[in-house]
Amino acid sequence: MPAETVRLTTAQALVRFLAAQYSERDGAEHRLIPGVWGILGHGNVAGLGQALLQAARTGEADLPYHPARNEQAMVHAAAAFAKTRNRLQAFACTASTGPGSTNMVTGAALATTNRLPVLLLPSDMFATRVAEPVLQQLEDARAGDVSVNDAFRPVSKYFDRISRPEQLIPAALAAMRVLTDPVETGAVTLCLPQDVQAEAFDWPVAFFRERTWRIGRPVPEPDAVERVAALLRNAKRPLIVAGGGAVYAEAGAELRAFAAATGVPVADTHAGKGAVPWDHPQAVGGIGSTGTSAANALAARADVVLGVGTRYSDFTTASHTVFGDHAVFANLNTARLDAAKHSAEMLLADARTGLKALHQALEGWSVADGYRAEARRLADEWRETADRCLRPGPGPLPAQTEILGALNEALDDADVVVNAAGSMPGDLQMLWRARDPKAYNVEYAYSCMGYEIAAGVGTKMAAPDREVVVLVGDGSYLMLSSEIATAVAEGLKLVIVIVQNHGFASIGSLSESLGSQRFGTSHRYRSDESGLHDGDTLPVDLAANAASFGADVITANGTAEFREAIAAAKASARTTVVHVETDPTGPNPPGSAWWDVPVSEVSALDSTRDARAVYDDRRRAQRHYL
Template identity: 30%
Template sequence: MTEISGGEAVVRALRMDGVEYVFGLPGYHIMGIYDAFYNQPDIRVITVRHEQTTAYMADGYARVSGKPGVALVVPGPGVQNASAALGTAFACSSPVLLLAGQVERDNIGSDRGALHEINDQQDIIRPITKWQKRVLHLDGIPQAIQEAMRQMRTGRPRPTEVEMPPEALLEKGEVHFSALTSVSPTSPDPQSIRSAAELLCGAHKPLIWAGGGTILAAASNELTSLAEALGAPVATTPEGKGIIPEDHPLSIGVGVYGHGSSTWASQEADVILAVGTRLTGQMVGLNALRAPQKLVHLDVDPSVIGKNYPAEIGILSDARLGLGALAEEVRKLGARRDRWPEASLVDIRSKQDRWLSEKAPRQKELWSRMQRVLPDDTIIVSGNTNMGYWGHYAYRAKKPRSYITSSYFANLGYAFPVSLGAKVAAPDRPVVCVTGDGGFMFALSELATAVNYGINVIVIVFSDSAFGATKDDQLTRFHGREVGTELNNPDFAELARVFGANGMNVEPEKLDEAIEVALTNKGPTVIEVLVPTRVPPFHVNPRTE
C-alpha cells in the first residue's frame, strides 16, 4: 500500500464521496490539505475573501444540488467566522461539512497562546452541528470524514465538523479507506400510516403544511399526489416554498408571521398534516393550530414531532416515503367528497391578493415585474430585507430548491455568498440574490470571488440607506427615536464595475428591463434600486378574524 500524507487522505476521502467543490480560505494549519489539492483534477477549490463565505457557499451549493457542501478554514478565528454561516445551515437542515484546522497537538488545551488557539473551539460549533470529530493522527482521517458524510445522509441532514492539527495533515503513512455504505431513508410504521390516513380521509377540510424537510427529501411528487387524493390545500413555510408549484390549484402559498392565504384556510381546517416542519413560533395568529383541530405530524426527526403543538398521530419517517405511503393508503380508503370547493380556494387566494395589495403594494408590483421576466427555473435567494420578506407571499416558485431563505436564524448578510454557492451548483440556471444595502455590505468583498471564478449571479440591491427593519421598528414602536440605523452607502453599481462586474442603477419601474439585460450579461451583475424604508410583514399585525 502506498504511503500518503494526511492532506492527501482528506482529499481522497472527499473524492470517494463524490465531492466536486471545496470552498476555502488558506492558512498555516491547513496547508497540508491545500498541497494535496495541487495537480489533481477531480475537486475544484474556490478561494473566498472571508471565512463566513466558505460555509455560506457550501450551504448554497448543498441546498440547490442536494449534495453535501464542503468548507475549509483555519482554527480559531476561521472557525469563529464560519460559525455564523454554519448556524444558518443548521437552522435550515443543510448538509455542510466544515473541515477545520487545529493548533499543534501539544498545544491543544494548553492555553499557551499558540497561533489561532481557542480552548476549546469545538464548544463553538457543537450547538450548530449534528456531529463533530477531532482527529489527532493520520490514520483516523478517512474514517472521520466518511462518518461525517454518513451523518449528513442519515435522518436530518444537518452540518458536521472534522478538525485536524497540522502534524496530522503532513505526516505520511499507510491509510485504510473503508468501502462506502449506502444509507436507507427512514420508512414509516404501517400502523401509523393507516391511522393517519383514516383520520385524514374522514376529515371535512384537511389542510397540509409542508416545510423544508419535504424539499430535502425530494418529496414534491408524493406531496402533490397526496394533496390531490385528499383534495387538500397545501400551505408551506418559506423553507418549503416550491415543493408544490405555486400555480397549482391546491397551492395556497406561504404562511408565516401570521399572514398568508393559510390564515383563511386554517380557520376552516379540522385536520392538519404537518410534514417536514417543526411548526415554529412564526406560526402565529390565524396560522397557529388550535383545539379542536387535530394534528398529524410527519418528520424524520423524532425530537420535533409534537414539539410545538400536540400531535394526535406522529409519524417518524422520511418525508418522501411517508407521503408516498399516505397517498397510497388514502387512495385505498377513499377521501370524503364534501371537501374544499374549488370556488372557496379561489376566494381564499383572491383575499390574499387583495391583502397583499393593501399592505405591500409597491413590493407586490416589484415582485410582479421580476416574475414576468425570470424563467421558471430561476433560483431566488431571499435575503433578510424588506423585499425578501414580502417575496415569501408575492413571488410564485414553480420548482423545489428554487427559493432559499435563512429560516429562523435570519442572518443579515447571508444572501449574497449563499447565492454564489447556489450558482456553482447550478451554473446553467439564473440565480438572483435579493438583498438590502445593509446585508450586501457584509460580504461585498466576495464580488472579487464572483468575478475571479465567473460566478454569474444577479444581485438586486434594494437600497434605502438604512437597516430598514430596525429603522421601521424605531419609527413605530419607539416613536421615531432613530439611533444607529441610518447608513451611508457607496454607489453599488459603480463599485461592482470597479471589481470587474456589471453594475446598473435603475428606477423601480425599470427593474424588469434591467433584469432582462442582466440575464444576457457575461459575468456577475449588481442592480441597485433606490427605495424608501417600508414596513416588513412581521411589523404588520397578524389577522385575528
C-alpha cells in the same frame, strides 16, 4: 498477510478519502464531496493546501479547490449548494487557525439550523503542544485541550479533533455518515491540528476505496398510516403545511396529486415554497407570521393539520397563535423530533413514501365541496390583494413590493431567487409566485444577513443552467458583499439586485411597531442636535463598490428602468448588479398573523407603553398545542 498501506500525510489522506465518497438515492449516484472551499493561512497552507495542490498536479485525487474571500461566506455557499442539490452533495470548507476558523462558526450555525450538510475543516493548534502558546492560540487556564474551535461544538451535528493521524479513519467515516443522514445532517466539523495535517502515516489502502452512501426512503408503518388516514377521514377542515422536507425528498408530484385528489388545501413554509405551484387549485400560499390571509384564515379554523416535512418554526405557527384550540396535528417527517411536535400523531417516513401511502389509504375520500370552494375563494381573494401590492404606487420611489412584482414577472419558472434576512423574506413569502421547488432559495431558519450573495455563488454552482438572481438589501450587502469577487473569479454569472433604502427596513418597521421609533435602523450621520444617527443620509455608493469587485453594474431609477435593467442582466454572460433605490416606508403587504417579540414592560416612552398594551393583548392568543 499484512494489509497494503500507502504513506501519506494526514491532509493528503483526507483529500484522497473525500474524493472517493459518493451518495446514491433512487439509483442516481453523485460525488458526495464535489470540492473544497478554502482560505489558506498558517494553519492549513502547508497541510490541506499542499495536499490539494498535490492532488491537482499529480491527478491522484479529483477534489477541486475554490478560493473564497470570506470564511463565513464560503460556508453559506456550501449550504446553498447542498440545498439546491437536495442534500445529496456537500462541499468541504477549510480555514486557517484562529480567526479564519472561527469565522466559519456563523456558517455552521446556519447549516445546522437549516439541516444542510457541510463539512468544516478548521485548522487547530499543535497537537504536540511543544511550541505553545502559538500565534492565535486561546489559553484556557482550566484545560489544555481547549481551543477556539470548541466553539463549533454546539453548532455542529458531529464534532471531532484529529490529534493523531490514525484518528482520521473513524472520524472521517463518521463524518460521511452524518452528512448523508436526512435526520441528523448539518454542519460536520473535523478540527485538524496544523502539525497533524503535515504528519505522515502508513494508511490502509482500503481506506481510500470508493464508498457509496445510500440515502434511503424510509417507509411508514401501516398502522401509523391508518391512524393518520382516520384523522383525515373524520376531518371537516383539514390543512396541509408543506415544509422543506417535501422539497428535499422530491415529493412535489406526490403532494400535488394528494392535494388534488383529496381537496385538502396546502400552505407552505419558506423552505417548502414551490413544492406545490402557487397556482395549483389547492395552493393557499405561505402560512404564519408573514403568511397569506388565505392560509392563516384556514389555519385558524383547521381541525386537522398535516405537517409534511416541516419543523414548525415560530414564523410558521405565528408564535403559537395561528392554529385554533381545536386543531389536531399529524406530522409526516423523517425526524422524530419534528414528527412529535404539537402532540401530533406521528408518521415517521420519507415525504414521498409517506404521501404515497396516505394517498392509497384515502383513495376515494375527499373534503366536502363546500370546503374546497371556501379555500379556493380565500386563495383568489388573497391573489387579488397580492396583485394590488405588486402594482406601481404613487410615490416618487417605488416600494419594495413593486420591485418584487417586476422581478417576479421578468423571471422564468426555473430561475432561482435567493434571499435571507430583512423585510424581503416576509414580502417574498406572501407575494412570490413560485412554480418550481428550486426556484425559491430564501434562508429563514437562521435568517442570516450576509447569506445572499455567497448563497448565490453556491446555488449557481449547483444549478449552472438556471438563472440565479440574488436579492439583497443594503444592510446585508454592507455586511458581506465580498463574494461578488468570487463569482467573477469562478466565471459564474449571477444577477444581483441591491435594494437600497439606506438602512434596515425590516428592523426599522419592527422597531416602530414595538414603540422604539426606528432607533438605530438608518444609515445616517450622527446629528449634533439630537446626538442620534438621524442626520443626513450617508453617501455610501454601493453601485461603485460592486463595480470594484469586477461586476457589471446598472443603476435603475424607478420600476420602468428596473425592468429594462433586469432584461439586460439576464441577457448578459457576466455577473451583473442592478442597483435600485426604494422607499423604506413603502407599503407592506397586509399582515394577518403575529410574531412574538417582547416589548418593554415598563417605559418612560408613550410609544413603548402603547406597544406593550398591544403586545399583551396579542399574547393572550398564545397556546401550547396539546
